[in-house]
Amino acid sequence: MTNTVTQLGNDLTAANSAITKLTGNLANTDKALAQKADATALATLDTKVTQQGKTLESQSNSLTNLSNSLSQVAADIDASGQIPGNLVVNPSFERGLDGYTGRSTATSVVEVSAPHSGTRALKVDPGSVSPGQYIPFVQGRTYEIGVWVKEPGATTDNGAGNNKLRIGNSAGQPVFERPYNSGTVGTNWTLVSGRWKATETASLPVTLSNHLISGSRYFDDFYVTDVTDRVDIDATAGAVTGLTSRVSTAEGAITSQSQQLTNLQNSLNTTNSNVSKKADATALTSVDNRVTEAEGKLTTQSQQLTNLANVLTATRNAGDNLIPNFDFLQGSTAWDIQYPAGVTFGDFGDGKAGVRLNRTTNTSPGIFSNNNKPVPLNGQRKYRVVVKAKGVSGAMSLLIRRQNKIGQTDSTYEDKTVTLTTDWQTITWETGLTAAGADGQNFKLYSHPTNGEIWLDSVRVFDITDETNIKATSDAVSSLTGTVTNQGNTLTSQGQSITALNNALEGVKGDVAKKADASAVSSLTNRVTQTEKDIRSQADSLTSLNTSLKQQATRGANVLPDGSFESYAVGDVLSNARAVITSEAAHSGTKSLRVTRSTEYNPNATDNNDTHIFSGMQVRDNAVYYVEAWVKLPAGSTADPTVYMVLGFSFQDSANGWSWPGLNVKVSELSVDNWTKVSGYLTNNRTALKQAMVRISIPNTPKVRLGDAFLIDDLIITDVTDAKAALDAADANAQALSSLSASVTQNGKNITSQGSAITKLQSDVTQLGKDISGKADASALTNLTTRVTATEGSLKSQGDSLTSLENSLNTTNSNVAKKADATALQSLQNTVEQHGKDLTTQSGALTNLQNSLNTTNSNVAKKADATALQSLQNTVEQHGKDLTTQSAALTSLQNSLNTTNNNVAQKASAQSVSDLTSRVTSAEGKITTQGQAITKLQGDLSSTTDKVNTKADQTALNAPELAGWKKPRQASRQPTATSSA
Structure with missing residues (x-):
C-alpha cells in the first residue's frame, strides 16, 4: 500500500512537470497561431474534438458505474467486516436471519433509527426464544464472545436464568453465560461480553436466550473471536494512519493540479480566440498529432475500465464460500x-x-x-x-x-x-x-x-x-490497498490523458472538468478515508474492550420461568426430543409438557432416559424445596402399572459429585381421564454447587416400553427451607401441648375427687358439731364456737383470696390466649378455670404449686418455647403426684373422723373437747399459713402475667403460612450416579 501511494505521488509530480512544460508550449503556440489558419483544418479539428467529447462522455458513464460498484463493495465491508476475525455469520443481521437457528415468531430483523452498525438489528418480542449459531471451538484456545443489547422501553422478563448470552457444551450443559435481564440493560446500546477458554474441540451452540414477559429487546453486532494469538491492532491502526497522511498529501497535489488546470483553461480561452481567426498548417498538424495520441490513450483507458467492471462482478463470490455461482445469478454456470x-x-x-x-x-x-x-x-x-x-x-x-x-x-x-x-x-x-x-x-x-x-x-x-483469527483485519486492509491501487491507476491514467490533451479546446476541457475532475476523485478519497477511520475506530474499540466491561448483576432467587408451559408454542422441544409442548390435554390453560420414553427396556444397561429442563437454576446449600405438579397419562396409554416417572432435580457440586432427589410418580396412581396432584419436599444435600436443573426421567424397568409417556402441567418449585423448619417446630409444640392437656385433664379428675372428699368431710364435721353440742358443757362450746366463727372468717377471707386468684388466672389465661396458639391453649384455659373453682386444697399442694410457679417465672422470663412447655408439663405431673398424696391424706382424715364420731357418740367428756380443741387449733394454724401462701401466690401470678405480656406473642408458636398444609409423601428413590450422569 505504501509503495502504491509513493508511486501515486511520483506520478502526480510528473503530471505537474508536464503541465509546466505545457504552459511553455502554449505560449509558443500562441505566437505561431497568431499568424494564420484555414477553415478546412479547423473543420477537421472540430470533428476530432467532437469524437473525443463522445468518448469522454462514455468514460464518464464508466466512472459512474465504477463508483456504484465501489459503493456496493463498501456496503459489503460495512455489513460483514465490522469485527475482524468474527466467527459469526451475518453478525449485524444485514441479511435478515440467514445463518441463525432457533428462530420463531418472536424473532424478526427490523430497520432501526439508531442501529449499533449498519441499518438493521434483531428484535425479540415476548415469549421464549434462543436464536444463535453453531460455532467451531478448539480446546485450549481462548475466545471472546459478545453482543450489543438495548431495550427501547418498559421491558420485563423472568430473570437472569433465562435471559443471557450462553454457550452449551456437547452434553447440552452451559459452560459460558452472561446475563442481560431487565435492570441491567438500558435504552442505549450496552455491550454484554466475556472470555472463555474452550474445554473441548467441537462445534457448539452460541445462543441469545430470551424469555420476555412484555416489551421488546434489540441485538446487534453479535461476535465470537479467537483472541489467543491476537495481533497488535495498534500497529495496523498506525499503518492506516500513515496511509491517511499520504493520501491527504496526494489530495493536496491533486488540488494543486486542479489550480494549474484552471490556468491552462484560461490560456486555452485565449488560444480559442486566436484560432477563430487563423491558424497555420504546422500548428494544426501538431495539434492533430496530439489529439490522435489522446484518442489512443482514451481507448486504452476505456478498456481498463471495462476490465475493472468485470473484476468487480467477479468479487460477488468473494469470501469463504466454496460454491461458484452459489445464488444461480449466472443460471446453470458451474x-x-x-x-x-x-x-x-x-x-x-x-x-x-x-x-x-x-x-x-x-x-x-x-x-x-x-x-x-x-x-x-x-x-x-x-x-x-x-x-x-x-x-x-x-x-x-x-x-x-x-x-x-x-x-x-x-x-x-x-x-x-x-x-x-x-x-x-x-x-x-x-x-x-x-x-x-x-x-x-x-x-x-x-x-x-x-x-x-x-x-x-x-x-x-x-x-x-x-479457526479464523485476527488476520481478517490485514485482509480488510489488503482489500483497501487494492481499492486504493485501482484508484491510483485510474488517477495516473487520467493524468496522462490530460497531459496528452494539452492542445484541446475549451469544450473538451469543460467535459473533463465535469466528468473526471478533482471533485470526483476527492469524493471517492473521502469515502476511503471514512473507511480507514471506521477500521481505526474499530481497532480502538477492540483494544479498550477489556477495560470497559462491567460486572453483571448476580442471579436472583430460584423461580421457574413458566411451569404452566403456556408461553411456549405447541411442538417446542424443551430437551433432547423427549420433552415436547403439547395441546392434547391441560390442567389449566391449553398446553402441557409431554415427556416420552425414547428407548425399549435394556436388561444389559442402565438407561433412565434423563430429561433436563430449566437449566441454570439458583439453589441454596442444604435447602428444602416444595415440588408440586399435576400429572396424567395421555389418551390411549398402555403403560404397565409398574412403570413410573421421577420428577425432581439434578445437583452437581464443584467436586463433580451428583445427587438426584426426586418424587416417584407411578402409572398405577394415575389415569387417562383425570389429573392427579403430586407433591413433596426435596432437599439439596450438596454444597458449593456448580449447576442445578429440573430432572424428569422414566427409568429402565423390566416392563417399560418405547413410547411410554406422561403429561405434566402447573409445575411449581418453591424454596421452603425456613417454613419447613417452623412447621417441624410447630409439630413438636403441638405434641407437647397435647400431652400437657392430658396431664391437666387427669389432675382435674383428681381435684374433683378431692372436692367430693372435702364435701363429705364438711358433712361429717357438721354432724360432729351437733353431737358435740349435746355432749359438752356450755363454756367449752362457747369457746369452741368463738374459735370456729373466727375460723369461718378466715375461711371466707381465704375464699375471697381464691376468687381473686381465679380472676388473676382468668386474666393470665386471656393473655396467654393472645400470645400463644389460641386453639391449643383454649382447652387448657377451660380446664384451669374449672380447677380454680375446685382449688380448696391444703397448704402442702399450694406450696408445691408456688415453687413450681417460681420456676415457671424463670422460664417465661426467657421465652415461650418448647422448653418452657416441657417444664410446665413436669410441674403439672408433680402436682398430680401431690394431689394423689393429698387425696390419701384426706382419706386418712376421714377415717379418723369416723373414729371420732364413734367416740363422740359414746361420750362428750372434757378430754374429747380438749382433743377437738387441739385439732381445731392445728387447723387454724394451717389455715393461716395457707392464707399467707395464697397471698404470696397471687403476687407471683401478677408478676408472671406482666412477664408473659412482654415475652411471648402469637407468631412465636404459630406459623400461619403453613396453616392447612399437609406433609406430602417424599420419594425415596435416588438413581445411581452412573445412570444419571
Whole structure:
C-alpha cells in the first residue's frame, strides 16, 4: 500500500512537470497561431474534438458505474467486516436471519433509527426464544464472545436464568453465560461480553436466550473471536494512519493540479480566440498529432475500465464460500445436472434467480457443484452447508450430499435429508470430517427420495476446520490497498490523458472538468478515508474492550420461568426430543409438557432416559424445596402399572459429585381421564454447587416400553427451607401441648375427687358439731364456737383470696390466649378455670404449686418455647403426684373422723373437747399459713402475667403460612450416579 501511494505521488509530480512544460508550449503556440489558419483544418479539428467529447462522455458513464460498484463493495465491508476475525455469520443481521437457528415468531430483523452498525438489528418480542449459531471451538484456545443489547422501553422478563448470552457444551450443559435481564440493560446500546477458554474441540451452540414477559429487546453486532494469538491492532491502526497522511498529501497535489488546470483553461480561452481567426498548417498538424495520441490513450483507458467492471462482478463470490455461482445469478454456470427433465434454472429464488427440482419419476433430479469436478482436499476437512430453500408440492424432501472423491471417481458420502415447508427457510448443516483416503470432494442436492417439487435460492459451503483469527483485519486492509491501487491507476491514467490533451479546446476541457475532475476523485478519497477511520475506530474499540466491561448483576432467587408451559408454542422441544409442548390435554390453560420414553427396556444397561429442563437454576446449600405438579397419562396409554416417572432435580457440586432427589410418580396412581396432584419436599444435600436443573426421567424397568409417556402441567418449585423448619417446630409444640392437656385433664379428675372428699368431710364435721353440742358443757362450746366463727372468717377471707386468684388466672389465661396458639391453649384455659373453682386444697399442694410457679417465672422470663412447655408439663405431673398424696391424706382424715364420731357418740367428756380443741387449733394454724401462701401466690401470678405480656406473642408458636398444609409423601428413590450422569 505504501509503495502504491509513493508511486501515486511520483506520478502526480510528473503530471505537474508536464503541465509546466505545457504552459511553455502554449505560449509558443500562441505566437505561431497568431499568424494564420484555414477553415478546412479547423473543420477537421472540430470533428476530432467532437469524437473525443463522445468518448469522454462514455468514460464518464464508466466512472459512474465504477463508483456504484465501489459503493456496493463498501456496503459489503460495512455489513460483514465490522469485527475482524468474527466467527459469526451475518453478525449485524444485514441479511435478515440467514445463518441463525432457533428462530420463531418472536424473532424478526427490523430497520432501526439508531442501529449499533449498519441499518438493521434483531428484535425479540415476548415469549421464549434462543436464536444463535453453531460455532467451531478448539480446546485450549481462548475466545471472546459478545453482543450489543438495548431495550427501547418498559421491558420485563423472568430473570437472569433465562435471559443471557450462553454457550452449551456437547452434553447440552452451559459452560459460558452472561446475563442481560431487565435492570441491567438500558435504552442505549450496552455491550454484554466475556472470555472463555474452550474445554473441548467441537462445534457448539452460541445462543441469545430470551424469555420476555412484555416489551421488546434489540441485538446487534453479535461476535465470537479467537483472541489467543491476537495481533497488535495498534500497529495496523498506525499503518492506516500513515496511509491517511499520504493520501491527504496526494489530495493536496491533486488540488494543486486542479489550480494549474484552471490556468491552462484560461490560456486555452485565449488560444480559442486566436484560432477563430487563423491558424497555420504546422500548428494544426501538431495539434492533430496530439489529439490522435489522446484518442489512443482514451481507448486504452476505456478498456481498463471495462476490465475493472468485470473484476468487480467477479468479487460477488468473494469470501469463504466454496460454491461458484452459489445464488444461480449466472443460471446453470458451474452446475452439473442429473435428470435434466426435472431441473429448471430461472425465477425460482426468493424474489430472484434460483433453480427448481421437480421429481415426478423414479429418478431423482439433482444439481452438482463445480460441474461435478472434485475440489482438492488438504487433509480431512469439515464443512458448514447453508441452503435457502422451500417446498412447493408433494413430499417436499431435500437431500444434501457431501461426496468424497478419489481422483475423478465418486467414493463414500455423507447425507442430510430435510423435509421443507412452503415458506422460505435456511437450513444449516455441519458435516463430519471427510474420509481419510479422499483427495477431493464436492456437494450435490436432490429432490429425493419421493416425488415432490422444491425450489432453491442459494447454496453456500464454508470450511470450518481451521479457526479464523485476527488476520481478517490485514485482509480488510489488503482489500483497501487494492481499492486504493485501482484508484491510483485510474488517477495516473487520467493524468496522462490530460497531459496528452494539452492542445484541446475549451469544450473538451469543460467535459473533463465535469466528468473526471478533482471533485470526483476527492469524493471517492473521502469515502476511503471514512473507511480507514471506521477500521481505526474499530481497532480502538477492540483494544479498550477489556477495560470497559462491567460486572453483571448476580442471579436472583430460584423461580421457574413458566411451569404452566403456556408461553411456549405447541411442538417446542424443551430437551433432547423427549420433552415436547403439547395441546392434547391441560390442567389449566391449553398446553402441557409431554415427556416420552425414547428407548425399549435394556436388561444389559442402565438407561433412565434423563430429561433436563430449566437449566441454570439458583439453589441454596442444604435447602428444602416444595415440588408440586399435576400429572396424567395421555389418551390411549398402555403403560404397565409398574412403570413410573421421577420428577425432581439434578445437583452437581464443584467436586463433580451428583445427587438426584426426586418424587416417584407411578402409572398405577394415575389415569387417562383425570389429573392427579403430586407433591413433596426435596432437599439439596450438596454444597458449593456448580449447576442445578429440573430432572424428569422414566427409568429402565423390566416392563417399560418405547413410547411410554406422561403429561405434566402447573409445575411449581418453591424454596421452603425456613417454613419447613417452623412447621417441624410447630409439630413438636403441638405434641407437647397435647400431652400437657392430658396431664391437666387427669389432675382435674383428681381435684374433683378431692372436692367430693372435702364435701363429705364438711358433712361429717357438721354432724360432729351437733353431737358435740349435746355432749359438752356450755363454756367449752362457747369457746369452741368463738374459735370456729373466727375460723369461718378466715375461711371466707381465704375464699375471697381464691376468687381473686381465679380472676388473676382468668386474666393470665386471656393473655396467654393472645400470645400463644389460641386453639391449643383454649382447652387448657377451660380446664384451669374449672380447677380454680375446685382449688380448696391444703397448704402442702399450694406450696408445691408456688415453687413450681417460681420456676415457671424463670422460664417465661426467657421465652415461650418448647422448653418452657416441657417444664410446665413436669410441674403439672408433680402436682398430680401431690394431689394423689393429698387425696390419701384426706382419706386418712376421714377415717379418723369416723373414729371420732364413734367416740363422740359414746361420750362428750372434757378430754374429747380438749382433743377437738387441739385439732381445731392445728387447723387454724394451717389455715393461716395457707392464707399467707395464697397471698404470696397471687403476687407471683401478677408478676408472671406482666412477664408473659412482654415475652411471648402469637407468631412465636404459630406459623400461619403453613396453616392447612399437609406433609406430602417424599420419594425415596435416588438413581445411581452412573445412570444419571
